Amino acid sequence: MQLVHQPLLLRELLRDKTNVALVATMGNLHEGHLHLVENARKTSKTVVASIFVNPLQFAASDDFDGYPRTLERDCELLAQAGCDIAFAPAIKDMYPTPQTYLVEPDPALGSILEGKSRPGFFRGVCTVVLKLFNLVQPHQAFFGKKDYQQWRVIEKMVEQLSLPIQIHGVDTVREPSGLARSSRNAFLSQQHHQDAAYLYQLISEVAASARKACHEWAELESAARARLAQHPDFHLDYLTIRRQHDLGPPLETERLVVLVAAKLGSIRLLDNVEI
Ligand code: PAF
Numbered sequence: 390m391q392l393v394h395q396p397l398l399l400r401e402l403l404r405d406k407t408n409v410a411l412v413a414t415m416g417n418l419h420e421g422h423l424h425l426v427e428n429a430r431k432t433s434k435t436v437v438a439s440i441f442v443n444p445l446q447f448a449a450s451d452d453f454d455g456y457p458r459t460l461e462r463d464c465e466l467l468a469q470a471g472c473d474i475a476f477a478p479a480i481k482d483m484y485p486t487p488q489t490y491l492v493e494p495d496p497a498l499g500s501i502l503e504g505k506s507r508p509g510f511f512r513g514v515c516t517v518v519l520k521l522f523n524l525v526q527p528h529q530a531f532f533g534k535k536d537y538q539q540w541r542v543i544e545k546m547v548e549q550l551s552l553p554i555q556i557h558g559v560d561t562v563r564e565p566s567g568l569a570r571s572s573r574n575a576f577l578s579q580q581h582h583q584d585a586a587y588l589y590q591l592i593s594e595v596a597a598s599a600r601k602a603c604h605e606w607a608e609l610e611s612a613a614r615a616r617l618a619q620h621p622d623f624h625l626d627y628l629t630i631r632r633q634h635d636l637g638p639p640l641e642t643e644r645l646v647v648l649v650a651a652k653l654g655s656i657r658l659l660d661n662v663e664i
Contacts, residue, residue: 390464390467390468390472390473390474391473391474391475392474392475392477393474393476393477394476394477394478394479395478395482396478396482396524399437399476399524399525400524402474403437403474403525403526406434406435407528408432408434408435408528408529409433409435409436409437409525409528409529410430410432410433410435410436410437410530410531411429411437411439411521411522411525411530412425412426412436412437412438412439412472412530412531413438413441413517413518413521413530413532414438414439414440414441414463415440415441415442415443415456415572416440416441416457416458416459416460416463416477417456417457417458417459417463418459418462418463418466418467419562419570419571419572419574420562420570421533421535421561421562421569421570421571422438423466423469423470424533424559424560425531425532425533425559426438426467426472426531427470427471428531428559429529429531430471430472432529433528433529435473435474436471436472436473436474437472437473437474437475437476437525437527438467438472438474438475439475439476439477439521439525440463440475440476440477441476441477441483441517441521443483443513443514444480444484444513445484445488445512445513445516445517446509446510446512446513446514448507448508448509448510457572457575460477463475476524476525478524483517483520488516490516491512492515492516492519493515494511494512494515494542494545494546495549497635497637498538498541498542498545498635498636499515501538502538502627502629502631502636502650503538503539503650504542506626506627506650511538511539514539514542514543515543518543518546519546519550519552522547522552522554528553528554528555529554529555529556529557530543530554530555530556530557531557531559532556532557532559533558533559534558534559534560534661535561535570535571535660535661536659537558537646537648537661538636538648540556540558541634541635541636543556544556544558545635561660561661563589564586566585566586566589567586567589567590567593568582568585568586568588568589569589569658569659569660571658571659573656573657573658576655576656577653577654577656578654581622581654581656584620584622584623584653585658587617587620587623588617588623588649588651588653588658588660589660589662591613591616591617591628591649592613592628592648592649592660592662593662594613595609595610595613595628595630595647595662596647596662596663596664599630599645599647599664600664603641604641606630606639609630610628610629610630613628614628617651622653622654623651623652623653624651624653625649625650626650626651627648627649628648628649628651629648629649630645630646630647630664631645631646631648632644632645632646633645633646633663644664645663645664646662646663646664647661647662648660648661
């Protein structure tokens with residue numbers, strides 16, 4: 390595997406490649422990221438993984454400087470997973486001048502749920518992902534369904550901007566307890582690490598009930614929210630049943646997903662289960 394920092398060198402390496410896949414990451418890799426690389430490996434001749442902690446998607450209150458940077462270990466893991474090129478640009482290469490042209494997702498999708506709790510987050514994500522798409526020019530790109538809304542926002546961006554890229558959503562990798570793999574799990578205390586699995590258990594039960602009792606979405610949501618409220622360490626942001634494709638309100642004729650975001654102590658956890 391080659392580690393490349395310079396966009397020009399990356400273009401040079403990819404010039405004649407006909408089937409390139411991109412896995413975009415912010416590094417600090419875990420099994421979820423490696424699963425994306427393994428999926429990309431199955432369908433593509435050249436797999437590129439980008440490692441870039443994107444300042445545009447951090448709010449002023451977020452700890453951008455404190456975000457773990459583990460490039461050496463990330464490269465070892467990527468090489469083992471079958472990645473061909475790790476692209477780790479410097480901030481000055483991604484943003485040589487202040488980024489004043491920004492990709493603003495449709496508020497109907499980008500300003501709800503995560504977008505409501507983290508204003509500007511999807512603008513930062515879409516802008517950097519579009520730049521990565523332009524630099525790598527992949528034919529396919531792989532995103533984790535763990536960040537369900539992010540995957541849908543990017544899919545819509547690609548459709549609306551007519552980018553010739555196939556977007557794949559890849560199933561969430563879980564710990565044996567059911568907890569979704571995430572870089573943030575490392576910051577959970579031992580007790581909270583155990584408690585965190587409850588979130589997946591809860592939304593799996595909501596999904597199972599929704600399969601049996603369709604229409605009763607509002608009741609299922611309120612019952613689940615009330616159950617979570619009994620755990621004093623969880624602070625719920627949202628727990629909601631939505632349409633899979635655009636995250637709008639549920640309809641009987643559409644495929645649905647249960648989405649949850651909650652803080653456990655100071656760590657924000659996200660998860661979802663498709664119905
Ligand atoms: O999911 C992430 O790690 C980031 O949001 C992404 C897609 C790499 C963009 O910075």
